[in-house]
Amino acid sequence: MKKIEAIIKPFKLDEVKDALNEIGIKGMTITEVKGYGRQKGHKEIYRGAEYVVDFIPKIKLEIITETAKVNEVVECIRQAANSNKIGDGKIFVHPVEQVIRVRTGEKGEEAI
Amino acid sequence: MAAGLQTRRNALRLLWEKGLAGRSLLRENTRIVDSQLAHWFTGCPDTTGMALVALGGYGRQELFPFSDIDLLLLYEEGAEERLDSLIEAVLYPLWNAGLEVGHSVRTVQQCLEDGAEDFFFQVALVDARLIVGSQTLFNTLQNRCRKVLVDGKRFDFLNKMSTQRKERIDRFGVHGFLLEPNIKEGRGGLRDIQTLSWTAKVILGMQQLSFLENTGILTIAEYYTFDRAAEHLVRIRNRLHYTCGRKNDQLFFEHQEEIAKALGHQSDGAMLAVERFMQDLYESMQTIAITTDLFLEHLHEISAVSAPGNAPQEKTDIEAGIEIRAGRIHLHDSTLLQKKPHMMMRAFTHAAKKDRELHYRTKKLIAANLHLINDRARKSRRMAKAFFEFLTAIRPDSVLLESLLETGLLTAYIPEFVPIESLAQHDIYHVYTVDRHLIQTVNELQDLARSSHRHIAVSDPRILFLSGLLHDIGKGTGSGHSQRGARLAKNVTARLGMPRRAAEDVAFLIKNHLFLSHIAQRRDLEDETMIMACAQKIKSRDRLKMLYLLTIADAKATGPTVWSQWKSTLLDQLYLKISHVIERPDLDTFQPDFPQATTWMRDKVQGLLEDAGLSFETRLLPDDYLLSFGPGEIVDHIRIRLKLAPGALHLEHKRDSAHWSILLVSTDRPGLLARICGVLALNNLQVLAAQIFTWDDGTVVDSIDVCPMLTHGYAEQDWQALEEDLRRAQETMEVFEHRLQKRIEPYEKKRPHGEHRSGVEVKIDNRTSEKYTIIEIYSTDRIGLLYDMAKTFADLGIPIYRAKIGSKADQVVDVFYVLDQNGAKLTDQPLLERIHSALARIAAS
Numbered sequence: 001m002k003k004i005e006a007i008i009k010p011f012k013l014d015e016v017k018d019a020l021n022e023i024g025i026k027g028m029t030i031t032e033v034k035g036y037g038r039q040k041g042h043k044e045i046y047r048g049a050e051y052v053v054d055f056i057p058k059i060k061l062e063i064i065t066e067t068a069k070v071n072e073v074v075e076c077i078r079q080a081a082n083s084n085k086i087g088d089g090k091i092f093v094h095p096v097e098q099v100i101r102v103r104t105g106e107k108g109e110e111a112i
Numbered sequence: 113m114a115a116g117l118q119t120r121r122n123a124l125r126l127l128w129e130k131g132l133a134g135r136s137l138l139r140e141n142t143r144i145v146d147s148q149l150a151h152w153f154t155g156c157p158d159t160t161g162m163a164l165v166a167l168g169g170y171g172r173q174e175l176f177p178f179s180d181i182d183l184l185l186l187y188e189e190g191a192e193e194r195l196d197s198l199i200e201a202v203l204y205p206l207w208n209a210g211l212e213v214g215h216s217v218r219t220v221q222q223c224l225e226d227g228a229e230d231f232f233f234q235v236a237l238v239d240a241r242l243i244v245g246s247q248t249l250f251n252t253l254q255n256r257c258r259k260v261l262v263d264g265k266r267f268d269f270l271n272k273m274s275t276q277r278k279e280r281i282d283r284f285g286v287h288g289f290l291l292e293p294n295i296k297e298g299r300g301g302l303r304d305i306q307t308l309s310w311t312a313k314v315i316l317g318m319q320q321l322s323f324l325e326n327t328g329i330l331t332i333a334e335y336y337t338f339d340r341a342a343e344h345l346v347r348i349r350n351r352l353h354y355t356c357g358r359k360n361d362q363l364f365f366e367h368q369e370e371i372a373k374a375l376g377h378q379s380d381g382a383m384l385a386v387e388r389f390m391q392d393l394y395e396s397m398q399t400i401a402i403t404t405d406l407f408l409e410h411l412h413e414i415s416a417v418s419a420p421g422n423a424p425q426e427k428t429d430i431e432a433g434i435e436i437r438a439g440r441i442h443l444h445d446s447t448l449l450q451k452k453p454h455m456m457m458r459a460f461t462h463a464a465k466k467d468r469e470l471h472y473r474t475k476k477l478i479a480a481n482l483h484l485i486n487d488r489a490r491k492s493r494r495m496a497k498a499f500f501e502f503l504t505a506i507r508p509d510s511v512l513l514e515s516l517l518e519t520g521l522l523t524a525y526i527p528e529f530v531p532i533e534s535l536a537q538h539d540i541y542h543v544y545t546v547d548r549h550l551i552q553t554v555n556e557l558q559d560l561a562r563s564s565h566r567h568i569a570v571s572d573p574r575i576l577f578l579s580g581l582l583h584d585i586g587k588g589t590g591s592g593h594s595q596r597g598a599r600l601a602k603n604v605t606a607r608l609g610m611p612r613r614a615a616e617d618v619a620f621l622i623k624n625h626l627f628l629s630h631i632a633q634r635r636d637l638e639d640e641t642m643i644m645a646c647a648q649k650i651k652s653r654d655r656l657k658m659l660y661l662l663t664i665a666d667a668k669a670t671g672p673t674v675w676s677q678w679k680s681t682l683l684d685q686l687y688l689k690i691s692h693v694i695e696r697p698d699l700d701t702f703q704p705d706f707p708q709a710t711t712w713m714r715d716k717v718q719g720l721l722e723d724a725g726l727s728f729e730t731r732l733l734p735d736d737y738l739l740s741f742g743p744g745e746i747v748d749h750i751r752i753r754l755k756l757a758p759g760a761l762h763l764e765h766k767r768d769s770a771h772w773s774i775l776l777v778s779t780d781r782p783g784l785l786a787r788i789c790g791v792l793a794l795n796n797l798q799v800l801a802a803q804i805f806t807w808d809d810g811t812v813v814d815s816i817d818v819c820p821m822l823t824h825g826y827a828e829q830d831w832q833a834l835e836e837d838l839r840r841a842q843e844t845m846e847v848f849e850h851r852l853q854k855r856i857e858p859y860e861k862k863r864p865h866g867e868h869r870s871g872v873e874v875k876i877d878n879r880t881s882e883k884y885t886i887i888e889i890y891s892t893d894r895i896g897l898l899y900d901m902a903k904t905f906a907d908l909g910i911p912i913y914r915a916k917i918g919s920k921a922d923q924v925v926d927v928f929y930v931l932d933q934n935g936a937k938l939t940d941q942p943l944l945e946r947i948h949s950a951l952a953r954i955a956a957s
Binding site for chain 2: 014055
């Protein structure tokens with residue numbers, strides 16, 4: 001099993017979610033995050049006052065999936081989140097040791 | 113034994129299921145526990161000098177199904193050694209039965225000492241009731257308590273009680289109108305009723321609240337409303353305890369649905385059963401909160417009057433019929449109201465301006481005179497004036513808006529408010545009911561306005577605050593509340609006599625109050641076209657500011673989870689982006705539907721070309737060019753272009769109503785725009801507006817609006833010379849420059865020397881457009897300015913692809929879309945600095 005963690009632009013969330021739904025991913029965790037990478041923060045000048053936007057708002061998605069499905073999910077997110085611009089985000093894939101469903105105690109892929 | 117108690121409690125539940133409800137159930141529960149305790153007590157061998165005393169809610173005979181049983185084992189000095197057997201006989205079985213017991217073992221003296229030290233215990237003693245045991249001992253406790261803890265300290269008790277209530281409400285929610293209210297500790301909860309009952313007992317010596325109606329504080333009708341509300345709350349708490357199967361006083365969403373159904377509330381298209389149920393609950397809690405406020409305020413007033421050494425209250429007249437006394441606003445002449453109903457609103461206006469509260473008698477007076485707010489009063493200019501003064505003057509933390517709502521004056525004055533009064537919103541975002549949310553929004557707006565947030569000042573605060581107060585007024589009747597709210601608001605603004613523009617702004621703000629937050633979170637903020645479309649929709653900077661502030665206030669007033677730093681960053685970005693473009697001169701003509709419109713234009717032009725038997729690649733025409741002219745004009749340009757010899761220049765001029773316009777078609781070369789501008793200056797023509805385009809094949813199409821600097825007519829203008837100059841200017845730059853300088857000098861001298869040019873600004877923007885670096889120059893207009901700027905670009909080797917020249921009065925805004933020689937945006941920092949300083953110098957000279 002793997003955990004796929006994707007940082008995407010906020011306005012792409014709906015598209016990504018729909019695309020994932022279509023390939024059968026029903027569950028995910030979503031967090032509002034802020035950060036910066038190559039798309040650096042920027043400075044806005046407005047009427048003499050300066051607003052420094054040093055961390056840019058993004059959405060973080062976390063999805064746990066069986067290993068066989070990882071490539072499909074990653075590709076799905078990549079396509080849906082792509083606007084061909086800097087700041088479109090990144091996808092990380094981590095190994096997951098165990099998944100346990102709290103209510104039933106089921107383990108492994110059954111619990112996903 | 114314990115099993116016996118359990119059986120009895122099961123019997124209680126059965127009684128409840130059969131319909132024993134409210135306070136009757138509490139009394140029955142009390143009776144059951146009483147008789148069991150008495151049974152155990154009398155079973156003890158020797159209980160002389162001992163008594164079992166019920167405290168707290170149990171003492172008041174208000175024992176809820178799962179509440180703690182507060183017990184005091186009272187004993188005489190010397191009875192210590194016999195206590196063990198009593199404890200064994202009474203407390204052990206209670207514990208075994210799994211009941212929550214709060215117990216203490218004390219002598220009378222210990223009670224007095226602890227009561228003096230611990231206010232909570234003192235309050236618990238107020239409700240002390242003998243269950244079984246020595247009556248003499250219990251009487252001693254009562255008498256000693258009165259002498260030691262109460263006599264001469266009554267107002268001390270009142271102050272402590274009020275402070276405690278305030279702390280409690282702060283902790284459990286200032287608004288009883290939180291969507292998951294605590295029906296015991298929250299404002300208007302059962303604890304408020306107890307507060308009332310304790311103070312009535314200690315200060316007025318009243319054993320029952322029903323005596324309240326004799327004190328003149330409440331009318332009989334008011335007392336019955338209060339009593340019904342209290343009963344209502346008790347019923348809900350009983351059910352909540354049974355629903356949860358334990359002691360719980362917070363009404364979570366899941367319980368709300370269940371209880372609403374159990375109480376027989378029905379859903380319909382507009383409102384859920386649970387929303388109706390909650391609306392009723394809020395009304396009861398509201399009644400209790402107001403009654404408690406009023407009662408405590410009354411007692412404080414008495415205490416202030418009767419306190420020794422108090423000077424007679426100072427009073428100041430503010431206007432006829434309204435005075436300020438002891439820090440409260442009073443409407444002291446009720447006879448005036450008949451003729452001048454707007455005085456009720458004036459009282460609020462004064463309160464807001466002086467940051468005071470209204471005296472409770474004034475609030476009652478207003479509540480009793482609402483019938484005077486008729487159609488005429490609702491359309492009265494004086495009333496509207498007072499209302500707006502009030503609305504714009506209240507402090508962010510003021511309770512006055514709530515008072516306006518609680519007295520009923522707000523709904524009487526703006527009847528559109530009626531359907532949303534105490535209306536719950538059954539979702540996870542909203543924390544307040546709609547009416548409280550609207551009030552909170554105004555408070556947040558006041559807070560934003562005073563914190564000079566983002567240096568935003570709006571031209572007419574009345575529009576902003578009224579929109580804040582009304583923005584959700586369309587709720588409660590199904591979806592589409594923004595639209596409906598805007599419609600309702602039109603009636604309101606018409607009655608209030610707002611000017612048409614202001615009324616339109618209010619309707620716009622209400623209709624679009626979710627627009628910015630929606631866009632900020634769901635649209636690509638890098639999308640220039642989308643930003644332009646937003647700007648076109650919003651239209652003016654003032655509206656944008658108000659919409660921005662309303663968006664923030666609305667979110668903050670919705671609940672603690674709604675507004676976050678994250679969302680704020682997105683909204684700020686959107687706001688700044690729109691604000692950069694909202695005053696662009698081409699805002700109205702900009703086509704938001706970019707790809708579709710350009711495709712359509714290309715097809716149209718292609719068709720016309722074929723009809724005319726011409727052939728030209730329309731893909732060479734840039735998008736923004738296509739959207740700036742009509743298809744016929746474009747075909748004309750192509751025709752000119754096809755006939756144009758390499759390096760030649762075509763000039764057309766014509767007279768429009770207000771100005772003259774010049775069309776220039778040529779092939780691009782460095783410095784072309786500079787020369788054109790120079791020649792125009794040389795020929796005494798001032799540039800009003802210009803659109804400069806470069807096709808992908810290097811053809812330049814310039815459309816320039818000019819007017820003469822010297823007063824002469826169109827016919828007198830020497831167009832021949834102009835064309836000649838243009839041709840010559842192509843050849844030798846030096847000669848041309850020399851002539852131009854001579855032309856400009858006389859004007860230069862006319863200007864007072866050393867005059868400081870203000871308002872000069874040069875902005876280099878690499879973000880707004882995806883393809884170009886945009887350079888904007890704001891400055892005061894002068895002859896040759898455009899030439900100097902265009903020449904600067906030419907000297908630095910920077911081609912200009914588009915230019916827009918606009919002027920307002922003597923202020924010009926020149927916008928240049930440029931790229932470097934390789935066709936990329938200008939990113940080289942030293943170069944950008946050189947451009948900036950050169951342009952700034954020219955603009956300021």
